[in-house]
Amino acid sequence: MQPVTIRDVARAAGVSSATASRVLSGNPATSEASRDRVTAAAAELGFSPNAQARSLRSTRTDSIALLISDVRNPYFADLAHAVEQAARNRGLVTFIGNANEDPAQQDEFLDAMMSRRVDGVLLVPQGLDSDGGTRPSPAVEHLLTRDIPTVLVDRTLAGVAAPHVTASSTAALHDAVARLARDGHRRIAFIGGPEHTSTAAERYADFRAALAAHGLDAGDDLHFHGDFRTPSGAEGARWLLGLEERPTAVVIADSPMAIGALAVWREAGLAAGTDLSVIAFDDIEAFALHDPPLATISHDLTDMGRRAVDTLADLMAGQPAASTVLRSTFTDRASIGPAAERNPA
Amino acid sequence: MQPVTIRDVARAAGVSSATASRVLSGNPATSEASRDRVTAAAAELGFSPNAQARSLRSTRTDSIALLISDVRNPYFADLAHAVEQAARNRGLVTFIGNANEDPAQQDEFLDAMMSRRVDGVLLVPQGLDSDGGTRPSPAVEHLLTRDIPTVLVDRTLAGVAAPHVTASSTAALHDAVARLARDGHRRIAFIGGPEHTSTAAERYADFRAALAAHGLDAGDDLHFHGDFRTPSGAEGARWLLGLEERPTAVVIADSPMAIGALAVWREAGLAAGTDLSVIAFDDIEAFALHDPPLATISHDLTDMGRRAVDTLADLMAGQPAASTVLRSTFTDRASIGPAAERNPA
DNA sequence: CGATTCCATGGAATCGATTACACGAGTGTG
DNA sequence: CACACTCGTGTAATCGATTCCATGGAATCG
Structure with missing residues (x-):
């Protein structure tokens, strides 16, 4: 209805639109007098610059x-x-x-x-x-x-x-598997994500490498293909329950799937840490709250976000930018326990 | 570098920019011949219209x-x-x-x-x-x-x-308090949100009304003022533990605060449902997974989102729009149990 | 004191798409 | 055969802010 433009502001301040523009965009080539009058007029009229028009001319949109x-x-x-x-x-x-x-x-x-x-x-x-x-x-x-x-x-x-900013779980998965191996686990399942995503593929590859490094069975039959969402975690949990020789531990590749899976196991009366050791990716607050608290492999997302913006800023400034690979962390918690001697399944 | 404009497309198609614009924006006043050529040229050149310029002229931005x-x-x-x-x-x-x-x-x-x-x-x-x-x-x-x-x-x-689209918890809180009263609870605490938000104020008011309706103590001393975020939930939990005469039940006004609070109580060895009955607002997946599963008061967010967009669409079409108040739902789960006879505090 | 530099300012072009207007060719009616 | 009408098209104005360029007055310098 009342789109107040820079020309309205200029008129009210008694200057040209060019001067008004200079004042409002902080161009130093302005006198104090016009600066005051334009600023006042803009405030008075409730001027809000049209970002469309601005970036049409000046290509930056911030x-x-x-x-x-x-x-x-x-x-x-x-x-x-x-x-x-x-x-x-x-x-x-x-x-x-x-x-x-x-x-x-x-x-x-x-x-x-x-x-x-x-x-x-x-x-x-x-x-x-x-x-x-x-x-x-x-x-x-x-x-x-x-x-x-x-x-x-x-x-x-x-x-x-x-360029990319990603996190590598190689070391954390190595630690996690070492921890499981120390507790006697030899059959460890993996509920993974969709393999066209690099994270899912890498996590699974790193997992298998860690198994191999500990002399454990690295067959593909303990791998469930999920999609990073809750319902597929539940499916994965049911798949695990249906296995002939049930694994004693499981690694789940993200938190929504872990939530889905844990709900199913809970329903089935399986206790994490005793009947089945569980490690989940992504350390959300609710996991520390779980009974028992969940062991996790997690990333520092504040760091990842900050570095992603830094990298992008370099690129926008026309400088070449390098990729960054962060390290994820394994956190040991009570959801890991000794491997059960026998499988009641 | 190579910002391909509508003029480039027009030139490649051998028509004027007006015709190109008409074709690309689906204006029926175009011949099949030019339609074909313009479409082909646009695809060929990888043309992506400048939304800035478009909406500068035509005020809609979709x-x-x-x-x-x-x-x-x-x-x-x-x-x-x-x-x-x-x-x-x-x-x-x-x-x-x-x-x-x-x-x-x-x-x-x-x-x-x-x-x-x-x-x-x-x-x-x-x-x-x-x-x-x-x-x-x-x-x-x-x-x-x-x-x-x-x-x-x-x-x-x-x-x-x-206009607004909100949810009212009046009925759900009435049901929740009724449920607690039936189990013998007489001192019920409330961990609320910041009272300048209408939701926090309403939830607390409804809570007090529900207490009064059941002839329960509706004093203000069992009200903790949180801020809807996890740390304040933890604070609220500590406040509750420090009360002289400990309440036997508590209602928490959102899920992050509930997570913070449950973590503290868990640490302190308090079991939900037996030592303290707990009802939380917002039904997140992790709550059903909690041990014991958490009773909740929840909203249908898909519905809320849909109606919000419907209402906004009416407004954008220039039609008057009315406000909507949805009803929230009380879900009874095992985190509610009989009031403990004595308070070991 | 005259010449040069500096600086704030206004006029006008510009960004890229849309659209009012005009025009010419083709069709239909009286 | 003339008149009105439709239809596709091109020319040019337009949206609102930025910015190049020219200008005139003040300040500075030799």
Whole structure:
């Protein structure tokens, strides 16, 4: 109705729109007199600059996009929070988008962001589409050919040269398996994520390497293929219960699946730490609260978010940026106990 | 580097930019021949329209903003997810912003959104600032004077006429207190949220009304003032442990505080359901998993998100919109047990 | 004191898409 | 055959802020 423009402000202050613009954008070439009058007029009229028009001319938007896989996964919620705070410290606004683990929704959001000309993109890439092809999705491809500063976060993407900030669980998984081995566990199951994601693939590979390093059976028959969401964790738990020779320990590749799995085992009367030792990825508050408290492999998400923003800022400044690999941590808690002697299954 | 504009597309297709624009925006006044050529050229060049320029001219942006209090609170994460899906179904892109329970961050985000001219705003309003004044914050005021379609979600705001979509716990709290009374509880504590939020104030008022309706003591000395975040839940738990005559039951006003509180009680050796009956607001998956499973008062967030988007869509279409109050649900679980006869404190 | 530099300022072009308006060609009716 | 109408198209104005360029007055210098 009453879109107050910079021309209105200029008129009220008795100067030209050029001067008004200079004052409002902090250009030093202004006199104190006009500075005062323009500032006053802007405040008086409740002027809010049209970001559209501004960035149409000056190409910078001072905003970045963050695409995460699933807002309801506390891991990504924490990451979003960390990124937001770090970006805010640099004067950047963050647009958070939720892909819902779906490449189509990812592309939709990325398209919207590109057409809004964000200055950079932090991307937790979604798995390849149903074709199972090895190429990045159209929107991601587009991002790269248009040279839009992009940093991959948490996951990498085959064939994409953008720098990334990820976490490696190699050492933590080694520690975790060592801990289990010390307690006599020899059959350890793995409830993993979708293998087109680099995190799921890496975690499983690292897990198998750790098994091998401890001389344990590294067969593929104790591997359940989940999708990082709660219901698949429950499925995985049922799968485990149905195994002929039941494993004595299990590693679960993220927190929503762990919640699903634990609910099923609880229902079945299995106690974590005695009947079955459990280690879950991602250290959410509720895990420390669980009975017994859950052993976890976790990442420092504040650090990951901060570094992701740092890396993106370098890229946006035109400097080359290197990838960072953080180390995750194994936390021993009471959900690990000695391997049961016999299997009542 | 290579910003391909609509003029490039037009040139490649051998038409004017007006025709290209008409084809790309689905204007029926185009011939099949030019439609084909323009579409092909656009695909060929990888054209992505500049949303800035477009909405500068045509005022619509097909996007809405959603401001939530805290991304890491599963309640709001669920709400964000619901809103996003509902908006997507209407062809709207959602920008999620995180206020971090801080009015300053709320205003920053809202300013950024207003200057990007979003078509509407869904707002979980943040508490009044430190002045404790009763007026909405500047950005919210601005939102209203500029007649930007706005719907308050989850919480209302005194003195703001915008329609809202909220949930009432009156009935659920009545049921919950009835359930506790039936089990002999007479001293029931309340760990509440910050009282400048309408939800915290309402929940406590409803709680007291429910107590009164059951002839129970409704004094204010069993009320702990938290802030909806985990650490304050832990504080509240310690406060309860320190009370002279310990209550036999407690109601906690949101899930992060419940997590903090349960961790403390667990540490202190208090068992939920026997030593202390516990009811928490917000039904997160981990609560059903808790030992014992937690009784809750919960809202249907998918419904809330959907209705919020519906209401906003009405407003954006220029139609008057009414407020909606949803009903929350009490779920009885094993964290409620008979009141202990004596207090070992 | 005249010449040069400095500086705040206004006019006007610009960013990229949309759209009001005008125009010419083709169709239909009286 | 003339008139009205439809239809696709191009030209140019437009949205609101930024910024290049020119200008005039004040300050500085030799």
